Amino acid sequence: QILKFSTTGEENVFANLPNALFTGLAFDTNGCLYGTSYFAGTVEKFSPTGTYLGRFATNGLSFPNALALDGSGNLYVVNGGTHSVWKFSPAGAGSAFASAELTSPTGLALDQQGNVYVADTGTGSVEKYSGAGNYLGRIISGLSGNLFLAMQIPAPVARWGFQSVARSGDSVSMTWGAISGRVYQIQYKTNLQQPDWQNLGDTIPATNATMAYSEAPGSDPQRFYRVALLP
Incomplete structure (x- = not known):
């Protein structure tokens, strides 16, 4: 289940998909919700009201977790099973996007220039990639203390x-x-x-x-x- 909470804390079931363990959620510009189903190795899509719209992506995914969308509707998914990031077009076509320096990626974010930042728990670092998937370097390392x-x-x-x-x-x-x-x-x-x-x-x-x-x-x-x- 995916639960939705109002600003006053009221709980409602937003979406229900049997046997799905969701580990990442992201909205697109139309308000549709995408969720990574960890054990199924898929990305599922829901309407803004929670109606199930079908399976958006499966190809190449193994234990997916974090995900993010850019302004063009491309979807980036952290692929835990292959220690990489995959990129999917708005139509659902996907391919490996980045894997350099990744050992156990768990988090993902994009900036306004289209660069991709990946948090890696294996190295305790944040790695940076260009919008084309080129490795740009480690911007944070030794994550501990005042984080x-x-x-x-x-x-x-x-x-x-x-x-x-x-x-x-x-x-x-x-x-x-x-x-x-x-x-x-x-x-x-x-x-x-x-x-x-x-x-x-x-x-x-x-x-x-x-x-x-x-x-x-x-x-x-x-x-x-x-x-x-x-x-």
């Missing part, structure tokens, strides 16, 4: 995500691509195993295409951030 992770929900297109997260002294500053007129809330956790995200400050009405926020994490050894787009 700050940025993510966004919901994610209709990658360009609305965080643009930067940086720490200077006791302050953490972040910027994100926003939709003017929509309202956002910065949230955080100190441990990803915690069930709830905590709000940081007040809600933020977007007045520009890029918004910014700063805060002092205090004595917390680590914080994980996300920006939520409110209804």
Whole structure:
């Protein structure tokens, strides 16, 4: 099952697909939801209302987990079984996209320039690839201690995500691509195993295409951030 929660915490079943263990979810620009089914080695597609639309991708996938869509509708999937990233066209045609330096990839994100970032738990690093799949180098290594992770929900297109997260002294500053007129809330956790995200400050009405926020994490050894787009 895929569960949907309202902003007040009300729980509803959004989609139900028997025997599917979903390990990654992503929305496209039309509001359709894609989910990786780990043991089936597939990507399943659902309408914005949760109606099952069929199997989007199967070719080449083995224990898929994280996934992300770019602005053109291409789907990138972390393929755990082959320690690689696969790319699928909007029509579902797929092929190996990147594998250099990957040993146990588990996370995936795209930037506004189309570069692909892959978190690898095997090496404790984040690897960077061009939109063509060329390896551009290791941008983060030795992940431990004061680790700050940025993510966004919901994610209709990658360009609305965080643009930067940086720490200077006791302050953490972040910027994100926003939709003017929509309202956002910065949230955080100190441990990803915690069930709830905590709000940081007040809600933020977007007045520009890029918004910014700063805060002092205090004595917390680590914080994980996300920006939520409110209804």
